[in-house]
Amino acid sequence: MENFLDSSSKNFLYNIIEKILRKMFEQVIDEASQGLNERAEYLDIKQLSSRYSMSVPEVEQNFVKDKRMQMIEKRKPGTSKGKRYWPAKEAIKICNDIMNHWD
Structure with missing residues (x-):
């Protein structure tokens, strides 16, 4: 060549x-x-943001404020303002369910 x-x-x-x-x-x-x-066993808000191609505020508005997500939310004991985590399988299922109901 x-x-x-x-x-x-x-x-x-x-x-x-x-x-x-x-x-x-x-x-x-x-x-x-x-x-x-x-x-992953657990996801944080940045991982949810990356997974669903949304900004962190959008994830907060669309997913985190949902009662189902609030029910599975995990934080360090004794803290109300610590980093939040959600069990991955349940969080993904809930987020997908929320998105499936969008037009």
Whole structure:
């Protein structure tokens, strides 16, 4: 191939190959990250935000204020303002149910 291509053609091809490989790596990393979230025991609000492609305030408004989510919410004992967690399976089921009722 070196004998048939000039320098600019080689650079062009290398750039295309690099972009393709970068996209492939990003996709693999995204899929692995999503797999970790799916296997998580508990989710926090940032993980819910990432999972449903919503901002944290949107997650708060659309999901966290729902009574079902409030019932499964976990916090450190004795705190009312600590970080909140939700059991992953139940939270995902509730969030999906909420979204399934949207038009």
